[in-house]
Amino acid sequence: MTEKKELENQTNIQPIISFTKEDIEDNKPHVLTTIISPSGKEIAITNDVDQAMKLALEHKGETIEVDSVQASKLLRKIDLYLLPVMCLLYCFQFMDKLTTSYASVLGLRKELKMQGDMYSWTATAFYLGYLVFEFPASMLLQRFPVAKTVSVFIILWGMILALHSVPQYPGFVALRTILGMLESSVTPAFTIITSQWYRKEEQFLRTAWWFASNGIGTIVGSAIAYGLFKNNGNYSLPAWKLVFVVTGCLTIFLGFIIMVHIPDTPAGAWFLTDEEKLMVVERIRTNQQGFGNTHFKKHQFIEALTDHRTWLFFLFALSGNIPNGGLTSFGTILLNEDFGYTPSKSLLIQMPQGAVEIVGCVLFAWVCKFFPSRMLMGIITTSIAVLANCLLAFCKGTSARLAGFYLNLLGPLGFICCLSCVSSNVAGHTKKVTTNAMFLIAYCVGNLIGPQTFISTQAPGYTGAKVAIVVCGFVSLFILIAIYVSYYIENKKRNSRPPVDMSHIENYEFADLTDKENPNFRYSI
Numbered sequence: 001m002t003e004k005k006e007l008e009n010q011t012n013i014q015p016i017i018s019f020t021k022e023d024i025e026d027n028k029p030h031v032l033t034t035i036i037s038p039s040g041k042e043i044a045i046t047n048d049v050d051q052a053m054k055l056a057l058e059h060k061g062e063t064i065e066v067d068s069v070q071a072s073k074l075l076r077k078i079d080l081y082l083l084p085v086m087c088l089l090y091c092f093q094f095m096d097k098l099t100t101s102y103a104s105v106l107g108l109r110k111e112l113k114m115q116g117d118m119y120s121w122t123a124t125a126f127y128l129g130y131l132v133f134e135f136p137a138s139m140l141l142q143r144f145p146v147a148k149t150v151s152v153f154i155i156l157w158g159m160i161l162a163l164h165s166v167p168q169y170p171g172f173v174a175l176r177t178i179l180g181m182l183e184s185s186v187t188p189a190f191t192i193i194t195s196q197w198y199r200k201e202e203q204f205l206r207t208a209w210w211f212a213s214n215g216i217g218t219i220v221g222s223a224i225a226y227g228l229f230k231n232n233g234n235y236s237l238p239a240w241k242l243v244f245v246v247t248g249c250l251t252i253f254l255g256f257i258i259m260v261h262i263p264d265t266p267a268g269a270w271f272l273t274d275e276e277k278l279m280v281v282e283r284i285r286t287n288q289q290g291f292g293n294t295h296f297k298k299h300q301f302i303e304a305l306t307d308h309r310t311w312l313f314f315l316f317a318l319s320g321n322i323p324n325g326g327l328t329s330f331g332t333i334l335l336n337e338d339f340g341y342t343p344s345k346s347l348l349i350q351m352p353q354g355a356v357e358i359v360g361c362v363l364f365a366w367v368c369k370f371f372p373s374r375m376l377m378g379i380i381t382t383s384i385a386v387l388a389n390c391l392l393a394f395c396k397g398t399s400a401r402l403a404g405f406y407l408n409l410l411g412p413l414g415f416i417c418c419l420s421c422v423s424s425n426v427a428g429h430t431k432k433v434t435t436n437a438m439f440l441i442a443y444c445v446g447n448l449i450g451p452q453t454f455i456s457t458q459a460p461g462y463t464g465a466k467v468a469i470v471v472c473g474f475v476s477l478f479i480l481i482a483i484y485v486s487y488y489i490e491n492k493k494r495n496s497r498p499p500v501d502m503s504h505i506e507n508y509e510f511a512d513l514t515d516k517e518n519p520n521f522r523y524s525i
Contacts, residue, residue, distance in 0.1 A: 017505045021057055023047040033505060038494055043517045045505065052281055052290025053510040055267045059278050066279050074279055078197055081271045083206065085261055086190060087213040092251050093186050094217035096161055099247055101332045102225035103240035105343040112169045116456050123329035123451040125173045129180030131444035137185040138437040141192060142429065143294055145264035150189035154255030157182035162248025165241030188436045191423045196265060196291045199283055200424040200524040204374045207420040208365030211412060218354030226347040265291040288521045290510040293429040300430035303514055310435050312483050313418055317442035320415055320476035323389065323469040325450020337460035339398060357409040364413055375484040375525045378417030382480055385411030386473040393466035414480050425523045428514030487523040494522060
């Protein structure tokens with residue numbers, strides 16, 4: 001009986017499938033083996049693999065054992081070299097978005113003779129450009145080195161921002177549109193970079209760090225605008241023009257820093273030793289994905305568009321950013337006209353809002369290290385933001401409405417949850433890029449619609465816009481719950497099946513399989 005069982009085990013042993021240097025250098029795709037996906041479909045594993053495969057093959061046969069001390073030291077080193085620059089850039093890109101809002105109380109609307117909904121269209125033009133160019137920008141980031149590509153976009157947008165000090169309304173709207181096109185590259189680039197360097201369980205907190213830097217942008221931008229307002233008579237240019245010139249020049253400088261500082265992949269990291277580069281590969285192996293793939297894969301593109309979670313992400317970003325688009329453009333105006341604060345006080349009073357976003361988002365993301373689910377934390381903070389929206393919309397007292405105005409900035413944690421889900425839970429590089437593009441296209445559409453809910457005839461209270469903010473908040477909350485339930489059910493279904501042994505396929509984690517193709521993939525919730 002024992003001999004028979006041993007014989008059966010021997011006959012079930014599968015031959016080792018190894019990728020070779022010749023395989024990955026062969027530009028003509030060919031099949032090495034096949035596997036069965038969780039849905040029962042036969043999936044071909046080809047030589048068109050992830051970029052991490054090359055580094056893994058270069059060190060084939062080497063045994064790398066990473067203890068907890070080494071792992072912590074490497075993680076701190078990665079954080080030290082990447083996060084400060086990423087946070088600084090995200091601070092600047094949000095500050096650049098707010099420049100029009102600041103300039104609106106510094107004389108922009110008066111000098112460009114804006115009447116009716118003309119100001120709303122300056123905000124809409126930005127997101128129209130973002131919308132049109134989001135997918136092309138994502139494809140460029142896949143095809144070319146990600147850090148170098150995004151740095152070129154940053155330098156160009158800094159130049160365009162500095163040129164915003166134009167005398168005519170049509171030229172201003174055109175520049176806002178081009179600015180939106182250029183800024184469309186930043187978030188997808190950062191999502192890719194985060195997935196390249198960090199393990200699934202580390203990505204939420206890191207995404208929260210760089211995204212919450214929007215709050216730093218709010219504080220710094222408000223301080224710059226306030227300083228220019230108080231000394232308006234001392235400059236040769238009006239204060240509203242100087243806002244654009246100063247922020248544009250700072251952005252150009254930062255673009256050059258990113259070009260030389262952030263590597264395109266961990267394999268090219270100037271601040272890591274060869275051993276540390278290999279340790280990065282071993283760290284992210286558990287992600288079931290690597291650094292990325294430069295080739296567009298049609299089947300992954302189709303899978304992204306037919307995956308119901310892509311459309312849940314789309315609807316969440318759409319509903320969640322209608323309030324964001326409106327308040328980003330009209331926040332200063334609300335404080336000035338509806339709350340009754342002076343222009344200078346309106347600029348100063350926005351600064352605590354930035355602090356709420358920084359502390360709130362990072363604190364809640366950090367708590368997730370000791371909490372069972374980032375998605376549940378996102379649901380909790382989105383619920384708080386919905387209550388804040390109700391305070392802003394329906395309360396009569398200034399203090400309650402101001403509290404709602406501030407606490408609304410906990411809402412981005414739900415957005416951060418979804419961004420980190422795209423980073424960690426969407427595998428297959430073309431699928432990731434496509435899903436990210438769809439998510440950010442919806443982000444644009446929401447921000448396009450948001451300013452249009454602020455109708456000039458409803459000023460200064462803008463009742464319709466406030467109701468829209470509340471309704472959209474509830475919708476985004478329900479969608480976030482649906483995403484969580486979807487992941488939970490799928491993980492439970494996969495865990496109920498017998499485990500799939502893929503150890504005979506060397507480095508299969510870097511075969512650029514999608515989350516639906518890889519039977520060993522589990523969704524991080």
